[in-house]
Amino acid sequence: MKTAVLGATGLVGRAMLKLLEGCSWLSGDPLLLASSRSAGSKLRFRGRELTVQEVTEDSFSDVDIALFSGGGATSRTWGPVATGSGTWVIDNSSAFRTQESIPLVVPEINGSLVQIRSGGGGGLIANPNCSTIQVAMAVAPLNEVFGLREVHVTTMQAVSGGGRKAVEELERQVAGQPSSAGDDEVFPQLIAANVIPAIGSALDDGSYEEENKVVKELRKILGRGTDLAVTCTAVRVPVINGHSAAVRVVCDRPVDLEAAHLALGDRPGLEVTNDPHDYLTPRQVDGQRIVHVGRVRLDPADDRALLCWVVADNLLKGAAWNAVQIAELLAREPAS
Numbered sequence: 001m002k003t004a005v006l007g008a009t010g011l012v013g014r015a016m017l018k019l020l021e022g023c024s025w026l027s028g029d030p031l032l033l034a035s036s037r038s039a040g041s042k043l044r045f046r047g048r049e050l051t052v053q054e055v056t057e058d059s060f061s062d063v064d065i066a067l068f069s070g071g072g073a074t075s076r077t078w079g080p081v082a083t084g085s086g087t088w089v090i091d092n093s094s095a096f097r098t099q100e101s102i103p104l105v106v107p108e109i110n111g112s113l114v115q116i117r118s119g120g121g122g123g124l125i126a127n128p129n130c131s132t133i134q135v136a137m138a139v140a141p142l143n144e145v146f147g148l149r150e151v152h153v154t155t156m157q158a159v160s161g162g163g164r165k166a167v168e169e170l171e172r173q174v175a176g177q178p179s180s181a182g183d184d185e186v187f188p189q190l191i192a193a194n195v196i197p198a199i200g201s202a203l204d205d206g207s208y209e210e211e212n213k214v215v216k217e218l219r220k221i222l223g224r225g226t227d228l229a230v231t232c233t234a235v236r237v238p239v240i241n242g243h244s245a246a247v248r249v250v251c252d253r254p255v256d257l258e259a260a261h262l263a264l265g266d267r268p269g270l271e272v273t274n275d276p277h278d279y280l281t282p283r284q285v286d287g288q289r290i291v292h293v294g295r296v297r298l299d300p301a302d303d304r305a306l307l308c309w310v311v312a313d314n315l316l317k318g319a320a321w322n323a324v325q326i327a328e329l330l331a332r333e334p335a336s
Ligand SMILES: NC(=O)c1ccc[n+]([C@@H]2O[C@H](COP(=O)([O-])OP(=O)(O)OC[C@H]3O[C@@H](n4cnc5c(N)ncnc54)[C@H](OP(=O)(O)O)[C@@H]3O)[C@@H](O)[C@H]2O)c1
Pocket: 006, 007, 008, 009, 010, 011, 012, 013, 033, 034, 035, 036, 037, 038, 039, 055, 068, 069, 070, 071, 072, 074, 092, 093, 094, 128, 129, 130, 160, 161, 162, 163, 164, 165, 314, 315, 318, 319
């Protein structure tokens, strides 16, 4: 499969490139695309330097699968161009995720949507929001076993979720360097030694964009509607990489802890620890492809409720790895 990465110079794009190095279905080198700002720069792939090109109308003429991580506006511009060339686009932005006709895929949960859609003419598959992916991975098995009625999430999201400028901003603040007048700050307040309970634009209902993504995307991935109550408070924390989420679910029937452990432990891509005092931290999952569930315990106030702690590398399972998994599903099918 001839593959392109649009947004190759970004945090997610670089993580994708690293993962693609191990993919046997790749035919030749991936085409590295970005804006005119980084055209001509070099990135390493399988020990060699490849040149980044500016994306143009002709970029996709020869491409079977394009992994997009250039942001929403870039996807809205180049998505139709690529699919019009017969390319399969796997899009990391939020531009198309909630469109009914677009599959929103976490391969371990609803990967069958990729097979149904593959074959012939190209198309677009959306990669969910980073926090949504890890929460969906943790609650999908509980949905199957106990039936979910409510999901309440508080995320603690690393700065890498905001892209390379966000990481540079935290690093600058930690080093005690003041911003210069020309700096375009990513965060609305200092992020070093602080937490900010606001990610994305403010919405009229009192929530923020990131919280709304978790609510809508989680329902879509689980194939549920508004009968599933979902709430989310999304918090930016001064962690470089790795998102955490404190999750409480309320089920249709009383939760049996042993059955919950079995359901969670039986999923590819998911690791669970049965000791309620055991957990992993973002630093421990940095560079890993799995989603880790710890602190699993019953809610003493409600026998239908369960609490847990979910951590994952937002650049890998939350973005690049999930996208490459989708590409692998496509690569197994005839793509055009
Ligand atoms: N970071 C995460 O954990 C995460 C998780 C899930 C989803 N996502 C989504 O993935 C996307 C990228 O995130 P990121 O963290 O990699 O951001 P990033 O580090 O800021 O990188 C952005 C990339 O997009 C490219 N780009 C920007 N504007 C462009 C344009 N007009 N035309 C072509 N390329 C353009 C940049 O190229 P230049 O070098 O030319 O500027 C760069 O390669 C976003 O949609 C984000 O919401 C991120």
